[in-house]
Amino acid sequence: xxxxxxxxxxxxxxxxxxxxxxxxxxxxxxxxxxxxxxxxxxxxxxxxxxxxxxxxxxxxxxxxxxxxxxxxxxxxxxxxxxxxxxxxxxxxxxxxxxxxxxxxxxxxxxxxxxxxxxxxxxxxxxxxxxxxxxxxxxxxxxxxxxxxxxxxxxxxxxxxxxxxxxxxx
Amino acid sequence: xxxxxxxxxxxxxxxxxxxxxxxxxxxxxxxxxxxxxxxxxxxxxxxxxxxxxxxxxxxxxxxxxxxxxxxxxxxxxxxxxxxxxxxxxxxxxxxxxxxxxxxxxxxxxxxxxxxxx
Amino acid sequence: xxxxxxxxxxxxxxxxxxxxxxxxxxxxxxxxxxxxxxxxxxxxxxxxxxxxxxxxxxxxxxxxxxxxxxxxxxxxxxxxxxxxxxxxxxxxxxxxxxxxxxxxxxxxxxxxxxxxxxxxxxxxxxxxxxxxxxxxxxxxxxxxxxxxxxxxxxxxxxxxxxxxxxxxxxxxxxxxxxxxxxxxxxxxxxxxxxxxxxxxxxxxxxxxxxxxxxxxxxxxxxxxxxxxxxxxxxxxxxxxxxxxxxxxxxxxxxxxxxxxxxxxxxxxxxxxxxxxxxxxxxxxxxxxxxxxxxxxxxxxxxxxxxxxxxxxxxxxxxxxxxxxxxxxxxxxxxxxxxxxxxxxxxxxxxxxxxxxxxxxxxxxxxxxxxxxxxxxxxxxxxxxxxxxxxxxxxxxxx
Numbered sequence: 305x306x307x308x309x310x311x312x313x314x315x316x317x318x319x320x321x322x323x324x325x326x327x328x329x330x331x332x333x334x335x336x337x338x339x340x341x342x343x344x345x346x347x348x349x350x351x352x353x354x355x356x357x358x359x360x361x362x363x364x365x366x367x368x369x370x371x372x373x374x375x376x377x378x379x380x381x382x383x384x385x386x387x388x389x390x391x392x393x394x395x396x397x398x399x400x401x402x403x404x405x406x407x408x409x410x411x412x413x414x415x416x417x418x419x420x421x422x423x424x425x426x427x428x429x430x431x432x433x434x435x436x437x438x439x440x441x442x443x444x445x446x447x448x449x450x451x452x453x454x455x456x457x458x459x460x461x462x463x464x465x466x467x468x469x470x471x472x473x
Numbered sequence: 474x475x476x477x478x479x480x481x482x483x484x485x486x487x488x489x490x491x492x493x494x495x496x497x498x499x500x501x502x503x504x505x506x507x508x509x510x511x512x513x514x515x516x517x518x519x520x521x522x523x524x525x526x527x528x529x530x531x532x533x534x535x536x537x538x539x540x541x542x543x544x545x546x547x548x549x550x551x552x553x554x555x556x557x558x559x560x561x562x563x564x565x566x567x568x569x570x571x572x573x574x575x576x577x578x579x580x581x582x583x584x585x586x587x588x589x590x
Numbered sequence: 591x592x593x594x595x596x597x598x599x600x601x602x603x604x605x606x607x608x609x610x611x612x613x614x615x616x617x618x619x620x621x622x623x624x625x626x627x628x629x630x631x632x633x634x635x636x637x638x639x640x641x642x643x644x645x646x647x648x649x650x651x652x653x654x655x656x657x658x659x660x661x662x663x664x665x666x667x668x669x670x671x672x673x674x675x676x677x678x679x680x681x682x683x684x685x686x687x688x689x690x691x692x693x694x695x696x697x698x699x700x701x702x703x704x705x706x707x708x709x710x711x712x713x714x715x716x717x718x719x720x721x722x723x724x725x726x727x728x729x730x731x732x733x734x735x736x737x738x739x740x741x742x743x744x745x746x747x748x749x750x751x752x753x754x755x756x757x758x759x760x761x762x763x764x765x766x767x768x769x770x771x772x773x774x775x776x777x778x779x780x781x782x783x784x785x786x787x788x789x790x791x792x793x794x795x796x797x798x799x800x801x802x803x804x805x806x807x808x809x810x811x812x813x814x815x816x817x818x819x820x821x822x823x824x825x826x827x828x829x830x831x832x833x834x835x836x837x838x839x840x841x842x843x844x845x846x847x848x849x850x851x852x853x854x855x856x857x858x859x860x861x862x863x864x865x866x867x868x869x870x871x872x873x874x875x876x877x878x879x880x881x882x883x884x885x886x887x888x889x890x891x892x893x894x895x896x897x898x899x900x901x902x903x904x905x906x907x908x909x910x911x912x913x914x915x916x917x918x919x920x921x922x923x924x925x926x927x928x929x930x931x932x933x934x935x936x937x938x939x940x941x942x943x944x945x946x947x948x949x950x951x952x953x954x955x956x957x958x959x960x961x962x963x964x965x966x967x968x969x970x971x972x973x974x975x976x977x978x979x980x981x982x983x984x985x986x987x988x
Contacts, residue, residue: 337692556933
């Protein structure tokens, strides 16, 4: 095994364990903090793949904003941080079945796909991923419309949130 | 060699140093806990009621508005990097992008959600 | 002579030679050397941090017409070491009902969020932790860990003051992150890169402070709020919330929050110097020797730190509603307008000589700032009239 694979396995294992803790812990704030660990693991995964910009964005948006939002939501709505109800409902076996089936299906699918066993091409030195993203986002031939639509989407999210909060008053 | 290895090293060393300092405090400090000392501080009186008091829901609105602008800024960084080479049309695109979001800010403002009440 | 020009590289090659001589793998030896380098940098920072305590206390004393620590050692220089010994031998109490793991993790994360900032700070042309091409955003990502540590500390302490303080601090940090992010875009536009070193190299002819004085000012306000220092110290207003999110912390855990805050302030002073005042550059002096470049950078960082202290000990604390109004209704719209104007002027003046470009940028900033101040002035006049009645204000003008 190369050092890169060992690091990948450690990060992947930590991410999976934290993901499992999110759904199994009884304390809601702990669940939110484990979620932060999971998201951080995903960011580390991006960093291993040399996608530095995406990794940093993952931390800025998910850990810095969405996790804070989750923690606020948990603390603002619940008085009791401990969930005393049963851990799983009577359909747990169906959920387990579906997830095993999905996982198995994905593995089977990837086995038959040629790209699965390919090694990644070496990134040329001086490859400016962020700059390329910038010119693609603003180029009329490429993604300028999705770029502007993203703004409208964000506007819709903000107006929706404010509307919901406003009418409740 | 992946440059993020060095960032990971910084995180490891950055965690070791405070752990070491706190461990030193743990080793050299006295350990004589008693119920009065361990009770939470509340201006010298006995703690009253539960800590988990309900908070203003408005904190949540601020966090939401923040999230929207955070995502917006992330979109703008690649734009800003290439701006010098792209010329006026890219600038106009960026201005449209920001203006749409300012509409959202103005809406929130007019609805009075930005005022601490 | 070689050591004089690039001391780190010479030392690293020498150490790597020794390690490979022991039969270690070349890659592993390299990582080990980098690890030792990081350890050295962070140790130096922690020692600097100890002296920052002394600097801060001496300067506060001057602001408040006192002398400050002057008993332990010459000029009280040994005082911070005495403080550290005191913190170490203090009992480390954990309040009842505290969430032990989260409670102990918070000070560690708080210190770490400050220390990892130094991964991207270029202290000399040849001395830089990691030459990340997303340097500017990395700073915000490190700040996210700091925000998290504060909410963890506030929540896990099982204390009302800590929880309220944590909530306030986080609400403030996320609020002021918007102007901060927006102002980070301005050096990015000028330099055409998010890389810290590229931003410094881009300031060869003109500091970005000249091109965007208003941007530098807004960034300064945002970093002061991010630090939670006066006038934005409402999260730890002693008279109402005891000490805010770290009320229940004692001993070295409190020390970590305290030392982290001081180092954070100096780091942000340094980053302010990098983004707007040319970092280690000073009229070509940085080319003479890396040691001189470090001295220049340290000087700029300490000046930035001094400005932050100057604000802290001059301004009074503002209320939470004032803080939120100031940010969301003034600073955020202003920073967006400034960003749009800067992007527009940058494209308009592209290709013009440096002096035309500089003057144009400077003037556009002045105009934006002036319009914003006029709007605020008319708003405050209207508010005053609402309270005092129109007559009184008219009289006051005569």
